[in-house]
Amino acid sequence: MSQRSGYDPGVPCWVDLSSTDVQASARFYGEIFGWRADMIDDPEADGYGMFVHEGKQVAGVGPVADVGPASFWNMFVATDDAAALADRVTKAGGTVTMEPMAVFEEGVMTAFQAPDGSYAAAWQAGNHHGAQLVNEPVSFCWNELVTRDPAAARRFYPAVFGWTPRPADTAGFEYTEWTLGERAVAGMVEMSAGYPPGTPSFWMTYFAVADVDATTTAAERAGAAVLVRGMEAPPGRFSMLTDPQGATFSVIQLNEPGGNI
Structure with a gap:
């Protein structure tokens, strides 16, 4: 929906x-x-x-x-x-x-x-319930914790939000889905050595797009830095970007319409 x-x-x-x-x-x-x-x-x-x-x-x-x-x-x-x-x-x-x-x-x-x-x-x-559109192009579709301490996160987030960590099948790549009941609502990955030293754990927001390559090119022309360009993942092809003011986010062309949010 x-x-x-x-x-x-x-x-x-x-x-x-x-x-x-x-x-x-x-x-x-x-x-x-x-x-x-x-x-x-x-x-x-x-x-x-x-x-x-x-x-x-x-x-x-x-x-x-x-x-x-x-x-x-x-x-x-x-x-x-x-x-x-x-x-x-x-x-x-x-x-x-x-x-x-x-x-x-x-x-x-x-x-x-x-x-x-x-x-x-x-x-x-109250009067505002949240995003009125999700999982479709140019709306958010996923949030992923990029963490330096997965063990601490596995203890904390279930206690606060009621989530359960579930290992995901990602062809050899270690990935965790946060589930609420049987529903996956967010993800988690351990921060790789490719991040600059001192980068703190953070939540990455993913926005669905109709054409990830075209969006990546448009973002680059508008002044964004491309951290990951057009990489394939099970949900779809994605890019990771940093906007001109320094905010990091990802865009993804979902293989299937809809999502878990």
């Missing part, structure tokens, strides 16, 4: 971009995905806005909270109780970096750092 009006607890429901230059990011993603950035006209929104595709909200965008060297994509997982989730984070050895906070009438969010070093967030829906 591609158009969504809600998400079960434990399912990734939203992604947003923390950018060092929101206007430049809006131009870049508008060029490669055709998104329109609708900024929220309220000083209390702190410059936050919505990326919209064909009338559907597909992601968010806002300035980085602290001035830093690079932008980054954030993953939000649906919850029915943000306060209880934050408590589970602490009990599982994580650090709550944003206490549960109401966002206008839209919902309640909390953010945290896991023991493996990765950051994630949770969303308790």
Whole structure:
């Protein structure tokens, strides 16, 4: 199902971009995905806005909270109780970096750092339930934890989200799917030696595209760095990119329509 009006607890429901230059990011993603950035006209929104595709909200965008060297994509997982989730984070050895906070009438969010070093967030829906379009071209379709400590992640994320780690058959490549019941909702891979020293564990967002090679070329022309170009994987051909403001993301041409989100 591609158009969504809600998400079960434990399912990734939203992604947003923390950018060092929101206007430049809006131009870049508008060029490669055709998104329109609708900024929220309220000083209390702190410059936050919505990326919209064909009338559907597909992601968010806002300035980085602290001035830093690079932008980054954030993953939000649906919850029915943000306060209880934050408590589970602490009990599982994580650090709550944003206490549960109401966002206008839209919902309640909390953010945290896991023991493996990765950051994630949770969303308790109010008026805003999450992405209105997923698993179709230019919407998000998968989130993957790239971690330096898979063992720590395997202990932490099940305690917080109720996920179960399940080894996936990837023709000799070690990969883990995070499942909720029988449903795969996210992935995990150990960070390879190819990453620069000191790169922290992070969640990679994948966006579905109709033509991965054309999108990769368009992104490169718009100023992105290509980290992985047109590699085959069981779900489809993908590329890994870093946008001009430093946010890393992946695009994938799915072999089969739809997805697990």
